[in-house]
Amino acid sequence: MGLPRFGRPKGEGGSQLSPNLYVANCGPAVGVSYEAIAVVFGAFGDVKGVYAADESGSRVVVSFVEEGSAQAAMKALDGRPCLDLGGRSLHIRYSVLRPTPLGQINDTVPVSLTALELNIPGLYLLHDFVSCKEEEELLAAVDERPWKNLSKRRVQHYGYEFCYDTRNVDPKQHLGELPSFVSPVFEKISMFPGLDNAANKVLNQLTVNEYPPGVGLSPHIDTHSAFEGLIFSLSLAGPCIMEFRRYAEGGLLPKASSSTDIKIENPETTSNFLRRAIYLPPRSMLLLSGEARYAWHHYIPHHKIDMVKDSMIRRSSRRVSFTFRKQGKDVKYNSENTFQFWQLQVLLFRTSRSKNKEDESLWLKRLNQIINLILKFRVNLAVDRVLAPHATYSREQPAKIGVDVRMALNSEKIAFLVLGYCSNIIPQVRLPDLSAFLPCSWRFNLKDLSEQLHANVIFPNIVILKVKKRVGFSK
Ligand SMILES: O=C(O)CCC(=O)C(=O)O
Numbered sequence: 001m002g003l004p005r006f007g008r009p010k011g012e013g014g015s016q017l018s019p020n021l022y023v024a025n026c027g028p029a030v031g032v033s034y035e036a037i038a039v040v041f042g043a044f045g046d047v048k049g050v051y052a053a054d055e056s057g058s059r060v061v062v063s064f065v066e067e068g069s070a071q072a073a074m075k076a077l078d079g080r081p082c083l084d085l086g087g088r089s090l091h092i093r094y095s096v097l098r099p100t101p102l103g104q105i106n107d108t109v110p111v112s113l114t115a116l117e118l119n120i121p122g123l124y125l126l127h128d129f130v131s132c133k134e135e136e137e138l139l140a141a142v143d144e145r146p147w148k149n150l151s152k153r154r155v156q157h158y159g160y161e162f163c164y165d166t167r168n169v170d171p172k173q174h175l176g177e178l179p180s181f182v183s184p185v186f187e188k189i190s191m192f193p194g195l196d197n198a199a200n201k202v203l204n205q206l207t208v209n210e211y212p213p214g215v216g217l218s219p220h221i222d223t224h225s226a227f228e229g230l231i232f233s234l235s236l237a238g239p240c241i242m243e244f245r246r247y248a249e250g251g252l253l254p255k256a257s258s259s260t261d262i263k264i265e266n267p268e269t270t271s272n273f274l275r276r277a278i279y280l281p282p283r284s285m286l287l288l289s290g291e292a293r294y295a296w297h298h299y300i301p302h303h304k305i306d307m308v309k310d311s312m313i314r315r316s317s318r319r320v321s322f323t324f325r326k327q328g329k330d331v332k333y334n335s336e337n338t339f340q341f342w343q344l345q346v347l348l349f350r351t352s353r354s355k356n357k358e359d360e361s362l363w364l365k366r367l368n369q370i371i372n373l374i375l376k377f378r379v380n381l382a383v384d385r386v387l388a389p390h391a392t393y394s395r396e397q398p399a400k401i402g403v404d405v406r407m408a409l410n411s412e413k414i415a416f417l418v419l420g421y422c423s424n425i426i427p428q429v430r431l432p433d434l435s436a437f438l439p440c441s442w443r444f445n446l447k448d449l450s451e452q453l454h455a456n457v458i459f460p461n462i463v464i465l466k467v468k469k470r471v472g473f474s475k
């Protein structure tokens with residue numbers, strides 16, 4: 001699902017009626033926010049969305065539900081200074097839907113060119129972070145070294161080897177300092193706006209990825225316990241689109257705050273998520289921190305051609321990325337640290353399908369281990385323990401509460417759920433909301449382990465439910 005593409009008005013005047021208005025002299029580049037535009041135009045009828053008309057940042061398309069509203073707005077606002085929009089004179093024409101350009105991928109999302117436009121807290125993008133010469137030198141340096149072949153791309157690891165099975169690094173296997181050819185990049189990282197100068201010193205793991213044209217990367221959040229804090233990714237050689245997803249948490253999504261948001265609703269899985277995309281040109285540096293690093297999945301769609309604004313960008317050459325991270329011990333919870341940005345974690349424990357008593361006791365043992373980790377504040381480690389590699393779904397498929405609970409309950413005797421919320425992200429979700437996900441034919445109680453937890457209230461936002469199948473329940 002993508003947004004409709006709007007064309008510039010054709011010919012003189014753009015007089016063909018339409019519910020979409022092409023508004024010039026208006027947009028973030030001239031200090032007018034999309035929200036302010038939506039409010040002003042909203043006075044004339046329901047506004048479906050305000051979109052960037054092009055990359056200028058000073059031309060937008062306001063899309064109304066009804067043509068009559070567009071007409072009224074045009075009549076009232078065209079050619080006049082608008083006090084609510086900084087006194088700017090707006091130039092308005094009707095905009096028409098443009099047919100999908102040839103070769104466009106159906107499943108697209110508007111692609112932002114800047115972090116500001118993308119509007120994900122904690123995400124920064126600096127263009128031309130390294131020069132063409134530095135780019136050449138970095139590429140030459142890695143090309144002189146051995147690549148490791150994965151199924152579709154090649155990688156090199158420095159500092160610590162990244163293991164793709166566990167999605168983790170072995171902290172005991174230190175491969176040595178990062179190579180000297182990345183020193184110029186480190187120097188620049190230390191000048192990253194707003195960054196503590198010490199930050200570059202602690203980056204001790206580098207993964208170099210080489211993607212052939214058209215090859216992408218599946219959605220993931222970099223393993224919590226493996227890497228602490230900031231993630232820097234330098235793009236070299238070819239461009240790509242990086243997309244981001246923020247999944248519905250307990251059925252709630254953060255308020256869509258940008259016109260680039262797409263809320264995907266998939267009735268089959270009842271999952272929904274916000275989706276945004278940014279263009280990463282060669283030599284740009286992306287920084288993921290805070291919410292961008294912990295709450296949003298990132299991935300690179302497998303496209304040979306990307307639509308960026310109105311241009312078709314062919315991924316004609318390989319893309320090589322240098323991703324710098326800090327291998328870290330598990331983060332301990334305190335009110336200041338990254339746990340604040342912890343995404344909703346749904347940890348689902350299941351007895352095995354074999355209904356084997358031993359399996360069941362194994363799962364109970366694991367559950368207890370994990371509860372102990374939680375009680376010791378080792379939250380990220382607890383999350384990793386469950387989500388990889390034991391869980392039946394991978395980290396790429398974050399838990400969908402409703403579906404997973406039902407799936408577990410249909411096939412298993414017992415399921416345990418540990419539900420954790422980061423209170424400052426989704427303070428609204430409480431137990432009553434959770435119970436809504438359970439079929440009414442199931443009873444669940446909060447006794448046993450949850451009582452134990454409640455007696456040790458550390459995170460008022462972590463709840464353990466023991467979900468029991470009712471005796472005699474038939475499917
Ligand atoms: O290629 C990139 O820029 C991203 C790589 C990445 O997300 C990762 O290695 O975890």
Ligand SMILES: [Fe+2]
Binds near residue numbers: 220221222
């Ligand atoms: Fe990543």
